[in-house]
Amino acid sequence: MSAMRKILRDHGLSLAFLTIFLLALIGQSIAGHAYTNEQLQQHQQLPIGYVEFITSSDFLVDVAENWQSEFLQFFLFILATVWLVQRGSPESKKPGDEGLGSDRDQLIGVHARADSPSWARTHGIRLWLYSNSLLLVMGTIFLLSWFAQSLGGQVVANEENAQHGSPSVSWIEYVASPDFWNRTLQNWQSEFLAVGAMVVFSIYLRQRGSSESKPVGVPHSASGIESE
Amino acid sequence: LAPRREGTLLVDDTDLKETQVIFWVWLGLIAVGLAVMITVPLAGR
Numbered sequence: 001m002s003a004m005r006k007i008l009r010d011h012g013l014s015l016a017f018l019t020i021f022l023l024a025l026i027g028q029s030i031a032g033h034a035y036t037n038e039q040l041q042q043h044q045q046l047p048i049g050y051v052e053f054i055t056s057s058d059f060l061v062d063v064a065e066n067w068q069s070e071f072l073q074f075f076l077f078i079l080a081t082v083w084l085v086q087r088g089s090p091e092s093k094k095p096g097d098e099g100l101g102s103d104r105d106q107l108i109g110v111h112a113r114a115d116s117p118s119w120a121r122t123h124g125i126r127l128w129l130y131s132n133s134l135l136l137v138m139g140t141i142f143l144l145s146w147f148a149q150s151l152g153g154q155v156v157a158n159e160e161n162a163q164h165g166s167p168s169v170s171w172i173e174y175v176a177s178p179d180f181w182n183r184t185l186q187n188w189q190s191e192f193l194a195v196g197a198m199v200v201f202s203i204y205l206r207q208r209g210s211s212e213s214k215p216v217g218v219p220h221s222a223s224g225i226e227s228e
Numbered sequence: 229l230a231p232r233r234e235g236t237l238l239v240d241d242t243d244l245k246e247t248q249v250i251f252w253v254w255l256g257l258i259a260v261g262l263a264v265m266i267t268v269p270l271a272g273r
Contacts, residue, residue, distance in 0.1 A: 007246055014250050018257075057269045064265045141258055148265035155269045 025063070029054050032062065043163075057159075061152030061183075068145035069187030075138040077195055087223060088203035090214045094223040106131070146184070150175050153183060 001009075008015065029050070036058060037047040053059055077091075082100065086092040104111045108131065112121040119130035129136070154174040161168050174180055198212075204220055207213040214222060 011246065011250050014254065018254070055268060056273055060265045060268055063261070067261070067265075137255075141262065144262045144266065148262060148269070151266060151269035155272065 028062070029059060032059050057152040057155035061149055061156055064145050064149035064152055065183045065187055068142055068149055068184075069191045071138050071142035071145060072188065073191035073195055075135060075142050076192075078135050078138060085223065086199050086203070088220050089199045090202050090212065090224045091199050092223050149183065150180060153180055 033048075033050050033053040036053055040047055048056075081092060083098055084092075085095050085098055087095050100106075103109050106120075107113055107116050108120045108127060109123065117130065119126050122130070150171065154169065154171050157174055157177070157179055158168040160166075169177065202213060205213075206216045208216050214224075
């Protein structure tokens with residue numbers, strides 16, 4: 001097998017999603033540019049160029065509001081699955097396993113293996129940071145995306161205010177505005193619905209071959225760790 | 229719990245460099261995206 005084919009096979013999942021992410025983002029930018037120019041034409045204004053559009057808050061606020069909700073979804077799911085279980089779901093630990101797990105189960109400190117990550121063998125703040133690193137990174141990306149949404153949304157809102165002769169709003173006023181929360185909550189509700197549906201549907205439904213599903217013949221009552 | 233997990237988390241470090249590259253590409257891409265989404269509105273565009 002050639003080196004390139006081996007790379008494509010070993011990292012197919014991440015490379016496939018990287019590719020469709022970039023294609024969807026480009027598609028969003030093209031459609032968004034066309035839509036913006038339609039709106040400008042209807043208001044008897046000159047169209048803007050593609051580069052001007054993709055470096056405008058109009059485009060970036062739409063990107064940011066979707067990013068924040070996706071990273072919030074994973075942040076909450078990672079956090080919730082520490083403490084909550086759903087009997088029968090492959091996304092869940094089995095009832096009784098709630099919590100952080102013992103050092104032995106987690107292969108940390110003296111229980112670390114020779115091939116464990118080096119920070120799993122440490123103590124104190126370094127071990128705490130590494131033990132929560134997935135949640136910390138997802139949470140940081142969520143907060144920064146949400147902050148970006150608020151900044152971009154404020155610029156867009158003030159552009160519209162200027163066109164209508166209304167006074168501009170401060171950042172604090174914008175994050176308390178219906179526009180900010182409408183953009184935020186319309187994304188959150190769909191994420192929470194999809195995660196909940198995935199947890200519940202995967203109790204009784206199967207996808208043969210998917211790591212997100214229990215094997216087809218595994219009983220409905222088996223939760224994630226039991227079905228491995 | 230631990231032995232079963234060990235059984236499913238197969239260690240194969242022959243591609244560790246490539247895997248690290250993939251990880252940093254993703255993190256870098258997101259960092260650049262966040263930087264753009266924060267600096268553009270701050271510049272008032």
